[in-house]
Amino acid sequence: MIEKIKEYIEEVDTFTTNNKEDLEAFRIKFSGKKGLINDFFAEFRNVANDQKKEYGQAINALKVAAEEKVKSLKEDLESKEEEKGKYGDLTRPSEPIALGSRHPISLVKNQIIDIFSRIGFNVSEGPEIEDDWHNFTALNLPEYHPARDMQDTFFVQTNPDILLRTHTSSVQVRYMENNTPPIRTISPGRVYRNEAISARSHCFFHQVEGLYIDKDVSFADLKQTLQYFTTEMFGKSKIRLRPSYFPFTEPSAEVDVYWGLETETDYKMTKGTGWLEIMGCGMVDPNVLKNCNIDPQEYSGFAFGMGIDRIALLLYGISDIRMLSENDMRFLEQFKSVL
CATH class of the missing domain: 1.20.1270 (Substrate Binding Domain Of Dnak; Chain:A; Domain 2)
Structure with missing residues (x-):
C-alpha cells in the first residue's frame, strides 16, 4: 500500500x-x-x-x-x-491603426523648407515674444517711424518694449547678430497682428522669410531664386516683380506669379488678370546690415517673405482662413492622403 x-x-x-x-x-x-x-x-x-x-x-x-x-x-x-x-489574444491579427494627418500649414511649410534646402538655405527660428529692437528698430524702423503703422502690433502692457512679433524678420536680425556672412537662411514661424478676424485675415498667421547675405549679391540673384521657388512650388515659371516699399529693403518689390485663366476659379483668384501676388522681397537696406554689425561696403544681400496660410488656401482650395485654426476633424481628416 x-x-x-x-x-x-x-x-x-x-x-x-x-x-x-x-x-x-x-x-x-x-x-x-x-x-x-x-x-x-x-x-x-x-x-x-x-x-x-x-x-x-x-x-x-x-x-x-x-x-x-x-x-x-x-x-x-x-x-x-x-x-x-x-x-489581448496575441495570435489575433492586429487592429487597423487609424492614420493621422498633417495640418495643411505643416504640409506647405515643409514643402517650402524642402525647396529652399536644395539650394543651400538652412532653417533658423526665434522667439514669438520679441523686443522692440529686433522686431522694429534694427529693421530700419526707429521709434515714431510712420511705417510702424503698417503693422498693428500686440504689445505687452506691463512692458511696452515687449511685443508679439509681427513678422519673422526679427529672426533674421538675431541670425545676423550671431553669424558672419555668407548667410543663407529661411525663418518659418507664427506671427501676430491686431487685425479683424474674417474669412481672409486672422490675428495670427504663419510666414516664411528668407535671407541671403554675401559679397556681390545682386537683384538678379534674388529674381533667379524666386523664379526657382515658384517653378518648384506651383509649377509656374512666369513671374513679375512690381516696385513696392518695405522699410528694411531697398529697392523693394512685390512678386506676382502668372496663375493663368483656365478656370472660373482662376478668374476669381486673380480678379481676371491671371496674376497672383505671393510675396514681398527686396535688397537688404544697408542700415539693417549696419545694425547687425555687417559691413554694407563689403556685403550685400536680399530678403523675401511670404504667408504660409495664403499659399495653403491657394494650393488646397480652402475658402476660409479660419478653418486652419478651428481644429475641425472633418476638415483635417481630408489631408490624410497628403504626405
Missing part, C-alpha cells in the same frame, strides 16, 4: 497542464470527497500497527504534494489569463 502511495506521489510531481478542466479533474482525483487521499485515510484502520506511522507519513506527503501542485498550476493559469486580458 505504501509503495502505491509513493507511485501516486511521483505522478503528482510530474503532472502538468494548461487546461482548467484537466486541473480540476486532477484535484478531484486526489483531493475530492471520493478521491484517493480519502480512500487511503479510510484504509488506515486496516494497516498493521508497525506500519501505521510510515503509512500516515506517506498519505500526508501525498496530500501536501497534491495541494501544492493544484495551487501552483492554478496560479500559473490565472497569470496567463490576466496577461491575455491585458494584451
Whole structure:
C-alpha cells in the first residue's frame, strides 16, 4: 500500500497542464470527497500497527504534494489569463491603426523648407515674444517711424518694449547678430497682428522669410531664386516683380506669379488678370546690415517673405482662413492622403 502511495506521489510531481478542466479533474482525483487521499485515510484502520506511522507519513506527503501542485498550476493559469486580458489574444491579427494627418500649414511649410534646402538655405527660428529692437528698430524702423503703422502690433502692457512679433524678420536680425556672412537662411514661424478676424485675415498667421547675405549679391540673384521657388512650388515659371516699399529693403518689390485663366476659379483668384501676388522681397537696406554689425561696403544681400496660410488656401482650395485654426476633424481628416 505504501509503495502505491509513493507511485501516486511521483505522478503528482510530474503532472502538468494548461487546461482548467484537466486541473480540476486532477484535484478531484486526489483531493475530492471520493478521491484517493480519502480512500487511503479510510484504509488506515486496516494497516498493521508497525506500519501505521510510515503509512500516515506517506498519505500526508501525498496530500501536501497534491495541494501544492493544484495551487501552483492554478496560479500559473490565472497569470496567463490576466496577461491575455491585458494584451489581448496575441495570435489575433492586429487592429487597423487609424492614420493621422498633417495640418495643411505643416504640409506647405515643409514643402517650402524642402525647396529652399536644395539650394543651400538652412532653417533658423526665434522667439514669438520679441523686443522692440529686433522686431522694429534694427529693421530700419526707429521709434515714431510712420511705417510702424503698417503693422498693428500686440504689445505687452506691463512692458511696452515687449511685443508679439509681427513678422519673422526679427529672426533674421538675431541670425545676423550671431553669424558672419555668407548667410543663407529661411525663418518659418507664427506671427501676430491686431487685425479683424474674417474669412481672409486672422490675428495670427504663419510666414516664411528668407535671407541671403554675401559679397556681390545682386537683384538678379534674388529674381533667379524666386523664379526657382515658384517653378518648384506651383509649377509656374512666369513671374513679375512690381516696385513696392518695405522699410528694411531697398529697392523693394512685390512678386506676382502668372496663375493663368483656365478656370472660373482662376478668374476669381486673380480678379481676371491671371496674376497672383505671393510675396514681398527686396535688397537688404544697408542700415539693417549696419545694425547687425555687417559691413554694407563689403556685403550685400536680399530678403523675401511670404504667408504660409495664403499659399495653403491657394494650393488646397480652402475658402476660409479660419478653418486652419478651428481644429475641425472633418476638415483635417481630408489631408490624410497628403504626405
